[in-house]
Amino acid sequence: MEGRLKKGLLLAIYSMGCGLMLSIFPFIKSPFNLIFSLFAFVIGIYFFRGYPSLRSRLLFIGLGLLFFFLFTVIITMILYLRSHPQGAV
Structure with missing residues (x-):
């Protein structure tokens, strides 16, 4: 049970980091946005190196996309506001 919890938390942290880096990418001006895509790439490499099972990799990709959309919506709302x-109502 303890190993599964650790694996699940690391999966969430890695996918959250990757999703955050990918969601920051379109909002930063070039060439600095490439740094965030490289960070996401490095996070993916570290995760894929440590977790060789197909199920873990698919969950990483799915959660990474979910966090990407979530963080993109949050950043867009903040920039819009x-x-x-x-005005004062």
């Missing part, structure tokens, strides 16, 4: 401040 900063550029369109609401």
Whole structure:
């Protein structure tokens, strides 16, 4: 049980990191955005090296995409609210 919990938490952390790096990528101006894509690539390499099973890799990709969409929506909402401040009601 303890090994599965550790594996699950590491899967979530790796996929969250990868999703965050990929979601920051389109919002940063070039050439600095390439740094975030390289970070995501390195995170993926470290995960794939440590977890050779197909199930873990598919979960990593699926959770990475889920976190990518989640963080992209959050960043977009923050940027929108900063550029369109609401007046006092």
